[in-house]
Amino acid sequence: MSQPLSRQAEPPLNIHALKSCAQCSMHQLCLPMGLEDAEIDRLDKIIGRRRRLERDERLYSVGESFRNLYAVRFGHFKTYQVNAAGEAQITGFQMAGELLGMDAISGTHHCDAVALEDSEVCEIPFARLEDLFGEVPTLLRHFHRIMSQEITREQNVMLLLGNMRAEQRFAVFLVNLSARYATRGYAANRFQLRMSREDIGNYLGLTIESISRLLSRFKKQGWLEVDKREVTLLDPVKLKALAAGTDVCSPMA
Amino acid sequence: MSQPLSRQAEPPLNIHALKSCAQCSMHQLCLPMGLEDAEIDRLDKIIGRRRRLERDERLYSVGESFRNLYAVRFGHFKTYQVNAAGEAQITGFQMAGELLGMDAISGTHHCDAVALEDSEVCEIPFARLEDLFGEVPTLLRHFHRIMSQEITREQNVMLLLGNMRAEQRFAVFLVNLSARYATRGYAANRFQLRMSREDIGNYLGLTIESISRLLSRFKKQGWLEVDKREVTLLDPVKLKALAAGTDVCSPMA
DNA sequence: CGATAAATTGAAACAGCTCAACTGTAGTGG
DNA sequence: CCACTACAGTTGAGCTGTTTCAATTTATCG
Numbered sequence: 001m002s003q004p005l006s007r008q009a010e011p012p013l014n015i016h017a018l019k020s021c022a023q024c025s026m027h028q029l030c031l032p033m034g035l036e037d038a039e040i041d042r043l044d045k046i047i048g049r050r051r052r053l054e055r056d057e058r059l060y061s062v063g064e065s066f067r068n069l070y071a072v073r074f075g076h077f078k079t080y081q082v083n084a085a086g087e088a089q090i091t092g093f094q095m096a097g098e099l100l101g102m103d104a105i106s107g108t109h110h111c112d113a114v115a116l117e118d119s120e121v122c123e124i125p126f127a128r129l130e131d132l133f134g135e136v137p138t139l140l141r142h143f144h145r146i147m148s149q150e151i152t153r154e155q156n157v158m159l160l161l162g163n164m165r166a167e168q169r170f171a172v173f174l175v176n177l178s179a180r181y182a183t184r185g186y187a188a189n190r191f192q193l194r195m196s197r198e199d200i201g202n203y204l205g206l207t208i209e210s211i212s213r214l215l216s217r218f219k220k221q222g223w224l225e226v227d228k229r230e231v232t233l234l235d236p237v238k239l240k241a242l243a244a245g246t247d248v249c250s251p252m253a
Numbered sequence: 254m255s256q257p258l259s260r261q262a263e264p265p266l267n268i269h270a271l272k273s274c275a276q277c278s279m280h281q282l283c284l285p286m287g288l289e290d291a292e293i294d295r296l297d298k299i300i301g302r303r304r305r306l307e308r309d310e311r312l313y314s315v316g317e318s319f320r321n322l323y324a325v326r327f328g329h330f331k332t333y334q335v336n337a338a339g340e341a342q343i344t345g346f347q348m349a350g351e352l353l354g355m356d357a358i359s360g361t362h363h364c365d366a367v368a369l370e371d372s373e374v375c376e377i378p379f380a381r382l383e384d385l386f387g388e389v390p391t392l393l394r395h396f397h398r399i400m401s402q403e404i405t406r407e408q409n410v411m412l413l414l415g416n417m418r419a420e421q422r423f424a425v426f427l428v429n430l431s432a433r434y435a436t437r438g439y440a441a442n443r444f445q446l447r448m449s450r451e452d453i454g455n456y457l458g459l460t461i462e463s464i465s466r467l468l469s470r471f472k473k474q475g476w477l478e479v480d481k482r483e484v485t486l487l488d489p490v491k492l493k494a495l496a497a498g499t500d501v502c503s504p505m506a
Numbered sequence: 507c508g509a510t511a512a513a514t515t516g517a518a519a520c521a522g523c524t525c526a527a528c529t530g531t532a533g534t535g536g
Numbered sequence: 537c538c539a540c541t542a543c544a545g546t547t548g549a550g551c552t553g554t555t556t557c558a559a560t561t562t563a564t565c566g
Contacts, residue, residue, distance in 0.1 A: 081412045085498030089412040103408060105401035111408060130394070134387055141383070147400045148358035154407035155356060155364060159334045159342040161414035162458035166554070197513060205415040207555060212514050228513095228563075245338035419522065450545060460523060465546050481531085481545090 020044045029097035030071050039136050048123035059113040066104040068123045075119020076194040081111045090203040116194045161205045169204045170214045171242035189233040273297045282350035283324050292389050301376035312366040319357035321376045328372020329447040334364045343456040369447045414458045422457045423467045424495035442486040
């Protein structure tokens with residue numbers, strides 16, 4: 001409700017400027033995946049404005065009534081829940097091609113979503129998407145698959161938080177980011193961490209100090225390089241083994 | 254008083270004989286929620302057999318291809334994920350009126366579901382449900398709400414596992430069970446734990462010993478009574494405060 | 507350039523785990 | 537019905553991975 005309305009009127013003017021899903025580099029990953037050209041056009045017609053957000057700007061907050069889903073066009077987001085005592089838990093980091101807001105279909109938003117850097121999303125009015133479901137069954141089926149995958153993703157995080165040690169959690173985190181960047185055509189073994197150490201720690205159920213120590217230790221073991229927020233995975237095989245738990249977890253020392 | 258006896262006494266005795274959603278005591282909570290009588294009938298027609306499972310019997314396993322959703326008619330289930338190293342993480346406990354299998358819509362099952370006691374489910378062939386979605390928009394809308402709520406539920410577990418202490422986790426667990434039984438018309442403050450201490454510990458990211466100690470300590474504080482698996486909440490207000498985190502968490506001592 | 511925030515590192519504390527012994531409970535067969 | 541076994545749960549003692557607290561160092565930004 002209380003969103004700054006000043007900036008959003010101007011149309012995007014730079015290289016990111018695209019008008020349709022068909023032209024978007026993410027359409028193989030995003031909602032239009034697997035649709036015929038004609039169907040993509042129909043989807044295109046219902047998509048609202050492309051909304052720009054700057055770093056730390058909020059896309060939606062807890063309690064806001066649900067109206068739109070959002071597809072990340074570029075940039076990164078974090079979503080987090082806040083409990084009664086005011087403590088937050090980051091529930092996910094979202095990047096280009098990923099969908100935000102599925103937890104809100106029940107009526108109101110149950111978490112906050114914040115841009116980690118200057119980002120852009122496609123606003124997808126859910127009521128119109130529902131109309132389209134009736135006409136484009138492929139779209140509905142794919143939407144269900146996406147929601148189902150989100151449930152599975154969260155179950156994997158529960159597995160991580162419920163019974164992995166710090167070292168394994170962090171390895172899972174790195175390997176997961178690596179795979180997602182690879183899917184998007186970026187280098188698998190060299191990427192920028194878009195989130196702070198604090199955000200990583202919060203997401204993994206660890207303190208910022210633990211993340212810092214983990215990073216130092218992994219570096220000392222020769223498994224990776226770190227320069228500020230740029231990470232280079234030097235031994236991805238080892239990291240994958242750690243993540244899978246097939247390799248033993250050594251103490252924090 | 255043996256456990257099987259007290260279990261049979263709780264649900265209405267004729268429940269096993271029901272043939273339709275309209276007659277099912279769970280239809281206010283389950284998939285048919287909010288449907289017109291005529292629409293419930295249509296849903297009824299696509300529902301497959303009612304499948305009985307005995308204790309420890311598996312409803313589905315990881316890797317099985319997806320065909321049906323399942324609605325719990327009576328009894329209880331647990332779902333769990335297994336990682337590469339063979340360790341399990343219980344991702345939820347399901348009771349009457351709740352839906353199982355939504356994580357599998359993406360194609361194959363990503364977790365195992367096992368009956369905690371003799372139970373019965375309604376088999377819902379998803380392909381036929383999809384057909385019905387096109388004809389009964391209310392059903393589709395409600396299905397989306399259910400999936401969305403599942404996502405939110407899991408985010409709440411992430412919050413629990415990510416930044417709550419043992420005492421608070423356990424309080425959340427008890428208060429949550431209490432609320433769900435209350436919704437189903439059972440006593441809010443007196444119920445059977447259908448799962449072992451080990452299952453509780455696994456779900457909450459704690460050891461069985463911790464659960465045992467927590468139970469003893471809560472008992473000593475006068476917050477609850479325990480007799481084997483029967484729990485009586487003596488101070489639900491205090492427990493809710495602990496769960497919400499508005500009350501301080503005392504050490505395990 | 508200085509101020510402020512983010513990240514690193516060390517030392518000490520502690521929550522929950524591991525290991526181990528024990529108790530109760532349910533199930534089985536004589 | 538009891539003896540025996542197996543398993544679930546409880547309790548204690550010591551250990552340890554991670555947090556907490558504190559002090560620096562390093563980046564970021566006006």
